[in-house]
Amino acid sequence: MTDKAALRREDIELLAPAGDWECLRAAVANGADAIFFGVEKFNARARANNFQSSELPEIMKFLHRYGVKGFLTFNILVFEEELPEAKKVVEACIDAGVDAVIVQDLGLVKMIREISPDFPIHGSTQMTITSPEAVEFTKPYGLERVVLGRENNLKQIRQIGDQAKLPMEVFVHGALCVSYSGQCLTSEMWGGRSANRGECAQACRLPYDLMVDGVQKPMGDIAYLLSPKDLAAVELVPDLIEAGVTSFKIEGRLKSPEYVANVVSKYRRAIDKHFAGDESAPSREEVRELQQSFSRGFTHGFLKGTNNKQLVEGTFPKSRGVYLGRVEKVLRDAVICSLEAPLKRGDGIVFDAGDPTKKEEGGRVYDIRRSGVKLEGEAPEGDRIEIVCGRNDVDLSRVHEGDRVWKTSDPALDRRLRGTFETEKPYRTFGVAVSVFGQEGAPMRTIWTDLSRGTTVAVESEMPLESALKRPLGHEVLDEQFGRLGGTLFHLDRLEVALKGDVILPKSELNRMRREAAERLEELREQPPVYVKREVDEYKDTAKSEAVRPNVKDIRLTALCRNLEQVEAAAESKEVAMIYADFEFIKQFPAAIEVCRKAGKPIALATPRIHMPGENGYHRNILNLKPEAVLIRNTGALYYYLKERMEKPGERHPKLIGDFSLNVANHKTVEVFREAGCDLITPSYDLNIQQMVDMLRRVDASDLEVVLHQHLPMFHTEHCVYCTFLSEGTDYTNCGRPCEQHRASLQDRIGMSHPVRVDEGCRNTVYNAIEQSGAEYLDTFLDLGVGSYRIEFLEESADKVREVVSLYRSAIDGRVKGTEVWRKLKATNQLGVTRGQLVK
Known part of the structure; x- marks a missing residue:
């Protein structure tokens, strides 16, 4: 650096x-x-x-x-x-x-x-x-x-x-983006338009109701809680x-x-x-x-x-422009406003009544008056004026005192800005240094150097220099002729003349030399850099052997739990091979470790999705608890654990399991993380079933763990809903920790309430209200050689954990079909179940 x-x-x-x-x-x-x-x-x-x-x-x-x-x-x-x-x-x-x-x-x-x-x-x-x-x-x-x-x-x-x-x-x-880039799955979940694929549907700009402990919290005109x-x-x-x-x-x-x-x-x-x-x-x-x-x-x-x-105000989700002030009075054909920014005829305005979901009045400013007298030019900031609007544009009966007024467009500014690039002139020019040599009877030689690039061209006259009878070539004449670089990318910066004797060339020849030099220097500027390029087969490193369906007894079912009650239920189950603890607060991890140790169950502790400078203490605490595995959710955390392995080769280290948030979507990314040291890798949630199959066919599927059941984590954000809307504070230092007393969710326009959970770093994850199941595709995954499957819980009771675990194990063991698991989940879940992004 x-x-x-x-x-x-x-x-x-x-x-x-x-x-x-x-x-x-x-x-x-x-x-x-x-x-x-x-x-x-x-x-x-x-x-x-x-x-x-x-x-x-x-x-x-x-x-x-x-x-x-x-x-x-x-x-x-x-x-x-x-x-x-x-x-x-x-x-x-x-x-x-x-x-x-x-x-x-x-x-x-x-x-x-x-x-x-x-x-x-x-x-x-x-x-x-x-x-x-x-x-x-x-x-x-x-x-x-x-x-x-x-x-x-x-x-x-x-x-x-x-x-x-x-x-x-x-x-x-x-x-x-309200969500961390690369960590937003909302568009993918709701519309199959993934932000990781450039198709963000901007769900963060939609209105939501804030539900606190299951009850809607009155928010006034604040509706855009994630914008x-x-x-x-x-x-x-x-x-x-x-x-x-x-x-x-x-x-x-x-x-x-x-x-x-x-x-x-x-x-x-x-x-x-x-x-x-x-x-x-x-x-x-x-x-x-x-x-x-x-x-x-x-x-x-x-x-x-x-x-x-300061980050989220929540009253509107789209561009407003410049704030002009509030409507003080509505007249027959105008409104009175004390300006907080200049305004002139032709500018666009909109009246903001506090509900952008409804039609807003707005249009062009027809005239500006002061005490009934028309003003010419621009009304300055601080002026109390009458803004006259066209009757066809603005229905003043829908405008009220107190409405905010915004200047949405400024045609004069737009014309000025367009003028910067709608021009025939070069957008910028570069200095050239010219050295001139020659003597009578020989061509004149010139060396032209593009000072910004250091590139040089030599241009000779096509005729010899002749003896000058009057006004010989000198610095003044050459400066005038070679300096006529208007319309090119260059301007004459330095001129050195080393001609011997009084000599002359026709001006037409000097002009030709100047044009040739400028053209050749411009061509040199356009030359692309040269890189090494090799022929490669993008699939040469893929698995060669046919996939083998694993033996039933070797197939692992793991359960990710988000509270101690769920851990206890999963630990009691003989059907669960390993438990992941993904708790909001690290202080809860020791209790989960104790439960799993007593039950003889291996446990993996989950890292946060995000890794910031100075947050390695979290990972040191995980290592001190000596779990059998760590669920790795970002490359910063992965680097930390890999470095620990390298620096302490004699010690027992936990297995490293790469989670969905590493965004593994093709066999080459699988290889990146396998070669780095991941023992197991979770495919990205961006993959539909066909894309998953395409990838699994080209990897050793025994290296992968597929998540079969979860509430999809949609937004993952540094913006804390609890702090912003349930406290007087601005960040974790002064918010009073409402997340420890309350459960918040965001209710969308169709009435679905999406739970909002906090992690150790006070970051929020918004989970989809409806559970997602890939049970119908289980046989496909088994045929492709996948031997490890995860089910994830969010708010489920202990009884629900036992029920869901039993359903999926029955499907793995072949006692029921995946389609039957789907039907039972759909029948027993209050909100049903979705196939989510797995649908083609």
């Missing part, structure tokens, strides 16, 4: 989004150092226009011409049968000179390294990298940088950089640089080119100001312009630490 004390302007990268060519141009024109974009497949914004793979050479030529890097987003999970197509995209990126691919799937990372040892890879935020240990886990694959989780604060970012010493990319602006405000860290640019961040990432591949132009220009100015020694904050006008392009309300996210109250 670059030494933070020595960071220079050129060490800092401003990274902009582009969903189409207009956005690409807007980003370049407004000062982006790099662009990230997707092609038609394999990226986390399936709804964006995206580019086509065939456009990659043209995109990279355009970007490299301006000295801008281009990163392709490959930030989704790749299913087994997609690996050949994924390989083609990677090869197209290598051929086109893409500067890096941003990758989520560690199996894809493995495949890319097989294809090319030097093609740059960036670890996506979808990898859920939030600790130094998680960074260390990626190092054998030679990642050039990591994109940290949005939940890391400045102190943690600094700590990760200091310990892991790998360049860090951090989101600084745009929409915040965070937008991230805006423009004023934290100096702090981020001080923390060691080298890439400032702007979210927004679904946004407009005006948004891209606006946000990029503001962060470009903030970065440049810092290196010029100007530490002043952005102006109110700059912040308002950022809000105007897109804003659900601005927050620093988690960069300055967790503040649940």
Whole structure:
């Protein structure tokens, strides 16, 4: 990693989004150092226009011409049968000179390294990298940088950089996911549109009722309990640089080119100001312009630490723009408002009555009056004015005193922003140094150096120099002729003339030489970098032998329990081979260990889903309890336990079981974790039955444990529902721990209540209300050689644990069919049961 004390302007990268060519141009024109974009497949914004793979050479030529890097987003999970197509995209990126691919799937990372040892890879935020240990886990694959989780604060970012010493990319602006990236299964569960596949349906932006101990809590106009405000860290640019961040990432591949132009220009100015020694904050006008392009309300996210109250307001889920004030009086054709921001004729406004689920009144401002007198131009902040709306746009009978007024659009700002990239002029130019040599009777030789790249071309005249009778070639004449670089990418920075005697060339020849030099230098800028590319067979490392159905007596059934009552019930059962304890608080683990020891049952303790800097004490406590196994839920934790194994070879170490949250979706990812040291691996919950079968056919299925039954964990989030809505506090230090006294759930629009549970790190998991069962597919899994199956409990009673365990063991032993298990579960469960994402 670059030494933070020595960071220079050129060490800092401003990274902009582009969903189409207009956005690409807007980003370049407004000062982006790099662009990230997707092609038609394999990226986390399936709804964006995206580019086509065939456009990659043209995109990279355009970007490299301006000295801008281009990163392709490959930030989704790749299913087994997609690996050949994924390989083609990677090869197209290598051929086109893409500067890096941003990758989520560690199996894809493995495949890319097989294809090319030097093609740059960036670890996506979808990898859920939030600790130094998680960074260390990626190092054998030679990642050039990591994109940290949005939940890391400045102190943690600094700590990760200091310990892991790998360049860090951090989101600084745009929409915040309420769930940890790579750990959201809501869209997958409810609509088969996985966030891990770029198809997020934004369930976090929907309204929910808060149920506390089974009773609905009155919340007034607060309904969007999982919808965070937008991230805006423009004023934290100096702090981020001080923390060691080298890439400032702007979210927004679904946004407009005006948004891209606006946000990029503001962060470009903030970065440049810092290196010029100007530490002043952005102006109110700059912040308002950022809000105007897109804003659900601005927050620093988690960069300055967790503040649940600031993160989620809960009154609206979509962009509002700039807050103008409240309606003080409704007139016949206008409303009176004391402005908190400037307003002019033609701006768009909306009246916010506190319920965005209902139709809201809004439209264009027709006129602005002060005490009945029409105003020309813009009404300033602080002015008490009458806002005149068109009768066809706004029904003022539905507008009330006290309604909030927002400026939703500013056509003049949009025109100004479009003007930055809708131009025939080059978006930026680069200095050239020219050296001139020659003498009478010989061609004039010129050396042209592109100072930003260090590339050089030599251009000779096509005719010899002649003796000059008047006005010989000198510095003044050559500066004038060679300096006419308008319309090219270059401007003349330095000129050295070393001609012998008074000589001359026609101006037409000087112009030709200038044009040739500019064209050749531009061609050099467009040359793609050259990477090693090898021919590989993406399936050469797959299992060769036919799967063998395991003997019934060798098939393991394990039970994951979330309270001591469940552990006791599972420990009594002869049908359970091992128990997983996944408790909210680590202080409950010793009691579970004692129960299992008395029953002679092996126990595995579950790690949290997230691993932050300074949280290794949790894992030390697990090791001190000496469980037979540990359920590993993130690569940071996995690295910790693997390091313990390596450093203490003589000691007994627990088995390491990789959980679903490691996002294993293809045989190469299985290999990554098997080779790393996992004894058992759980497939991703993103796989439907066909995708699961495709993967199982290509691996040794005895290495895998399939979860047959669970409440799917949908959101996993740093945002604490208990703290935000059941306390006066802002974080775990002052919330009063309402999670220890109450049980909260989120009731959706169809009346389903989804339980919200807290872990040791005060992170929340929202579980699906309905249990999911894969019982109908059990025979398929057995035929493919899977020998270990898990059932997971959430709030079930001891009797329910015994009943469900018995049902699944009967199916494994062949006493009942999986379809019968399904029917019994559906009949006995109050809310029924679902096949969830396993359905094709």
